[in-house]
Amino acid sequence: MNFHSRDLNLARLCNEALDQPLTEAEREAMTAAAARKIEELFDILRIDHQNDHNTRETPQRVAKMYVEELLEGRFTAPPRITEFDNAQAYDQLIITGPIELRSICAHHLMPIYGQAYIGILPAADGKIIGLSKYDRIVEYFASRFQIQEELVKQIGQYIMDMTAPRGLAVRISAVHMCKTQRGVRASHRSRMVNTYYWGELASDTALKSEFVQECATLDRAGP
Numbered sequence: 001m002n003f004h005s006r007d008l009n010l011a012r013l014c015n016e017a018l019d020q021p022l023t024e025a026e027r028e029a030m031t032a033a034a035a036r037k038i039e040e041l042f043d044i045l046r047i048d049h050q051n052d053h054n055t056r057e058t059p060q061r062v063a064k065m066y067v068e069e070l071l072e073g074r075f076t077a078p079p080r081i082t083e084f085d086n087a088q089a090y091d092q093l094i095i096t097g098p099i100e101l102r103s104i105c106a107h108h109l110m111p112i113y114g115q116a117y118i119g120i121l122p123a124a125d126g127k128i129i130g131l132s133k134y135d136r137i138v139e140y141f142a143s144r145f146q147i148q149e150e151l152v153k154q155i156g157q158y159i160m161d162m163t164a165p166r167g168l169a170v171r172i173s174a175v176h177m178c179k180t181q182r183g184v185r186a187s188h189r190s191r192m193v194n195t196y197y198w199g200e201l202a203s204d205t206a207l208k209s210e211f212v213q214e215c216a217t218l219d220r221a222g223p
């Protein structure tokens with residue numbers, strides 16, 4: 001099957017999903033087409049991948065890694081969210097983290113790794129969602145070429161749209177390898193931290209500082 005046969009040739013922004021998840025046949029066709037382009041790149045870089053025992057299968061491996069792993073969140077459906085009744089009308093702050101964050105930066109295609117923290121102020125008459133779903137949502141939006149400012153907002157907006165809590169905070173603390181492995185060669189300890197707030201968490205400074213303090217505690221807690 002030719003992967004241009006559907007609307008898949010309509011490009012989307014690097015951190016947006018396609019309009020429809022790929023079918024298995026489309027995924028295979030995209031992987032094969034990407035592998036051919038990576039072979040071409042190796043040819044340009046004068047890497048003899050036909051005869052080099054180390055890189056013979058590398059274009060196929062890299063193409064598969066992009067389509068099925070690093071950019072999976074562009075090509076698959078968002079995670080299913082399990083909702084439970086908020087039977088006891090729980091309306092206090094819930095904080096979950098650290099959630100392991102693995103992404104790729106949009107500018108140099110280098111890894112971003114770190115932790116995410118999510119704070120939820122549930123609506124007493126709303127729903128509670130399964131705790132593991134926050135990790136899945138982070139992974140879904142992180143599996144794209146990203147910049148950290150937009151990643152935080154995408155994660156939070158999705159949770160707001162799906163669950164309508166009274167307030168929400170999403171915080172990411174991450175290392176950008178485009179800064180540590182090249183360019184300025186910053187320290188591996190150099191991180192970017194950013195937080196975005198919605199609803200009551202945006203307007204209530206006491207809630208904000210409770211969230212930030214709990215994140216610091218969770219960060220120090222270790223395994």
Ligand SMILES: Nc1nc2c(ncn2[C@@H]2O[C@H](COP(=O)(O)OP(=O)(O)OP(=O)(O)O)[C@@H](O)[C@H]2O)c(=O)[nH]1
Pocket residue numbers: 105106107146147148149176178179182183184
């Ligand atoms: N704000 C922000 N910047 C990012 C993020 N990821 C990478 N960057 C930066 O994006 C910038 C891209 O800069 P350019 O000047 O176009 O690229 P460059 O010439 O290779 O620059 P150097 O990285 O300084 O060598 C760099 O400063 C990166 O550190 C991110 O998530 N958020």
